[in-house]
Amino acid sequence: MINWLTGVAFTAFGVGTTWAEVLGFLTGLVNVWLLVRRHILNWPVGILNVLLLMLVFWSAGLYADAGLQFVYVILGCYGWWAWLHGGAHRTPLAVRGTTRAEWLALGAAGVLLTAGMWLFLDHLTGSTVPLADAVTTALSLLATYGQTRKLVESWWLWIAADLIYIPLYAYKDLWLTAILYVAFLLLCVAGLRAWHSARQPRTAELVA
Structure with missing residues (x-):
């Protein structure tokens, strides 16, 4: 399976694009779209x-990004639980x-x-x-943690990260992933607006 995922699906901009990157592109779009809509399946x-992007980043020599995916799995499990039971009296979380x-x-x-990571x-x-x-x-770790708690401003952290990710992935010849992060950037703006509209009143935030 790993050999197939790391195999070339097609060539874009003169560079081979793996099946892992293609599937990472598709699942990434679905993930952020569900997140914008505050759907638990995100x-x-x-x-x-x-898990798919872990293969992509490791192959490209982006070792921190590859290692980051392990942390994302843990945060993903925590976020799944928190959205269901992380509010007051184990109720679903509200946007704030x-x-x-x-x-x-x-x-x-x-x-x-x-x-720490720069030195490492x-x-x-x-x-x-x-x-x-x-x-x-x-930035990605902080943004993901913020979204496990449904914090509106976590979208600003994602926007800042995406503005760096786009040229970084282009530099590493991960063109499909760079295009994906352009789409992510647009979805982050939509998510910021949607979550801002759904946020709790300010008085509720002061006691959080």
């Missing part, structure tokens, strides 16, 4: 998506804004994650883009 589809304390914690985590990738791996790899990894 989590199992997302888990399948990250990010509190000041959450922003401070996310900011500190982002700095530490970026610095630069000194202990063959990554050709250690800083970009580290920044996008940190």
